[in-house]
Amino acid sequence: MPKKKTGARKKAEKQKERQKEMRSVGRPIVEEPCNSLFECHECGNKQKNRAFCYFCNALNKLPMCGHCGKTKCMMKSGDCVIKHGGSYTTGMQMIGAICDFCECFICHGRKCLQTHACICPLTDAVCTECERDVWSHGGRIFKCSFCANFICEDDQFEHQASCQKIEAENLKCMSCNKLGQYSCLRCKICFCDEHVRRKGVKYEKNQAFPCPKCSYVTKETKELSMSTRNYDFGRKGAEGDDDEYYNYQSSSYSNFDSWRGNHGDEDDDEEDSDFDPDEDDEEEESESD
Template sequence: MPKKKTGARKKAEKQKLRQKNIRTAKENRDIVEQPCNSSMECDKCKRIQKNRAFCYFCQSLQRLPQCAHCGKVKCMLKTGDCVVRHPGVFTTGLGMVGAICDFCEAWICHGRKCLAAHACTCPLIDAVCVECSRGVWEHGGRLFKCSFCNTFLCEDDQFEHQASCQVLESENFKCQSCNRLGQYSCLRCKTCYCEDHVKRKGFKYEKNKPIPCPKCNFDTMSTKDLSMSTRSHKFGRQGTGPGDDDDDDYGGGAGYSGYGYGQSYGADDDDDDDYDPNDEDDSEDDDEEEEESGEEGKEEKKE
């Protein structure tokens, strides 16, 4: 029989498991909780922005810089891994700064671990907004990730994008390769796949794990579990625009202008514009001459 575990052994295993969970949670931390993406208020212009080395608006320096890796604003280590030694002295401000990150545009403290690890593990390395294609250096706001397609979003486009993210590119829920109903949907490609076409030949799928999209390798989800909607088009005469209130011909005949409806006839307008009172006298003389010639013709017939 196996030996019974002692209390110290159980405590050690529990502590080991907890430390493992803490390390895993730190790696999978949300981008909003990262120190390099935290909110910062400028000391001079009082504008709220992303944590950065210099103010985005007035280019002023912060009084208490915050490290983009560990998030501290004051180094209190007496015998730590600081590159700049300060025994018995607590450092703040630029005395704590060691570098500036090229990706997140924020200060890095002079700790050896932060200087060596942050440049490789910065969460904003490829942080470009999917809507406006702006990076960290081009806008002053924070960066977020869409809860559906897991792409980067700036502070200006996050709400509008997430409100319209669950819309398919097609007009129905059918599979892209066949005519059957798509049971799996990719929120990044905005396409549906049936159970036969969502899997690729020669690819090993893990059990009890979401099936990756055959196009972009993003995890697909069941269509019935999502509030997916299809792309819609507005047909008809709405594009021509409404007419005046006085017109009763559905927009002044704008929709039928190509067929001659709703158009003014230029010949009648020209006759009205070129009106001359002398023309009436000429027309009366012509009528009298016609009447005289008609009477003469009648007399000749009688004879």
């Protein structure tokens, strides 16, 4: 006869199943119930699904579970921690807890209460631009399609518009100055075919190379619309010849002349306005006497 499973063995198997569920979650973060759209019934502001309104602190009259997304519990037996017989429950009768990470109501189902805190998609959701967490703003959380970092609703479009920019003046490898064939969109660095590989690490065939610095998946530079860092001042911002040798002295004079052209006319106009020809004639007559 097979041996009877002990309590530790059952606990280990449940933990393995839970870890498989955590790895197999491939749903976009926008479609998660804890990140759904919610409109306050008092102030009318649209925001992320949360227990209390971010703007007026009003209690949500029709709460939605942040794990399973239901607004009415129709379970007659079994999974519910609080038994409610043959009656359906809505509102606060359905609530079992509030998540500390996503600030959402969690229903009184046993599975939701036991698993949501472990697999909450907003556990470490801090905006990469403004560094605000879920409790610090009222909008929803998104993920950048290039660097896969969390971004808030306020900085969503601004970040994605400037994400494909390398923190260098050219697209060359930082180690050997060769043309960077691979780019890491998190570190904003280009790597050549040689320095993208680590020594002593085996790579799988037909798989993208991870970044040697942050281990994020790199992409080929030619498949992206990468741009370099530019400045509106210095040798790249001054007007002149595009040759490799640039005369810094001429650029400084040109900048001074442009400044003088903008501000010098105002000084000349002020001097002309103070000039009175009659005063000069009176001074000459007094000297002659």
